[in-house]
Amino acid sequence: MTTPSAPWTYPPVEVGLVGAGPWARAMHGRMLAAGPETALSAVWARRPEAAQETAAPYGARVAASFDELLDHCEAVAFAVPPAVQAELAPRAARAGKALLLEKPLGPDLAAARRVADAVQDAGVVSQLVLTKRYHPATDAFLEAARAAEITGARSCYLHGAFLGGEFATGWRLEHGALLDLGPHLLDLLDTAVGPITAVRSTGDSRRWIELSCEHENGAVSQASLSGAVAVPHTLTRIDLFGPEQPLSYDTAGIDHEECWPILRRAFATAVRTGRPTALDATRGLYLQRLIEQAVRSNADGSAG
Structure with missing residues (x-):
């Protein structure tokens, strides 16, 4: 992904937003309304008053139903629980709408497969909101990693949002960091180190969980995940080791505001050209398979 530079010459993509929670207000609505590549055409949420609050700053329509939202957009962005x-993404795909999807695709592998299958059957464009993949610093790290010989890697994604506040929501508290933070870190490790062939986990995803990953090239990586630890700020770090000096990636110094124009341009370009990026629903299903491996290995270990 690269920072947009050339003028946008296509009509803006009319995007309907599903969801009106904190993330929808803080990111999706604001990003989609900013243009010029997209326009926020409508908002639908199960709480009409929340939808009104999200839509009002941008003059977007408040849809009375999901079907009404589909009538007033050409693409749908989701900011709802997995x-x-x-449940809704396959319906949007069957209606011919491009999809901007949150991670994970679903609460489990079977649900994620239904989303990915619907996208493939309908032939619509899809894209995942893997936030950090849309930052120039991430591009630079992954490019450097491609040129490195990597023997092993250590990584972490840690924060305290599950301890309280607006992001301590039901599905996050139920499933924990593996389902919420795992897709980010697994995607980065898989891309930086090499395709992951096996994942094992230990610990409690609602408190602290450790992942051990085996990669196709023989490298081994480890990942620590928690959303329930008191840290001064979110810690997202990857260190790659090999015969040369370590290569490190740390998000502490990056400005996530730089991600949104890149994400928006990538999605709109994919919609207008019909060519999705590599971060599509198929990628989301791949990541969900890795998460399922981790879940099963932990359950098997506990049973033993």
Whole structure:
């Protein structure tokens, strides 16, 4: 992904937003309304008053139903819990709408497969909101990693949002960091180190969980995940080791505001050209398979 530079010459993509929670207000609505590549055409949420609050600053329509939202957009962005996304995204795909999807695709592998299958069957464009993949610093790290010989890697994604506040929501508290933070870190490790062939986990996803990953090239990586630890700021770090000096990636110094124009341009370009990026629903299903491996290995270990 690269920072947009050339003028946008296509008509803006009319995007309907599903969801009106904190993330929808803080990111999706604001990003989609900013243009010029997209326009926020409508908002639908199960709480009409929340939808009104999200839509009002941008003059977007408040849809009375999901079907009404589909009538007033050419693409749909989801900012809802995984189970809700897995229920509604296939309907949007069957209606011919491009999809901007949150991670994970669904609450489990079967639900994620239904989303990915619907996208493939309908032939619509899809894209995942893997936030950090849309930052120039991430591009630079991954480019450097491609040129490095990597023997092993250590990584972490840690924060305290599950301890309280607006992001301590039901599905996050139920499933924990593996389902919420795992897709980010697994995607980065898989891309930086090499395709992951096996994942094992230990610990409690609602408190602290450790992942051990085996990669196709023989490298081994480890990942620590928690959303329930008191840290001064979110810690997202990857260190790659090999015969040369370590290569490190740390998000502490990056400005996430730089991600949104890149994400928006990538999605709109994919919609207008019909060519999705590599971060599509197929990628989301791949990441969900890795998460399922981790879940099963932990359950098998506990049973033993």
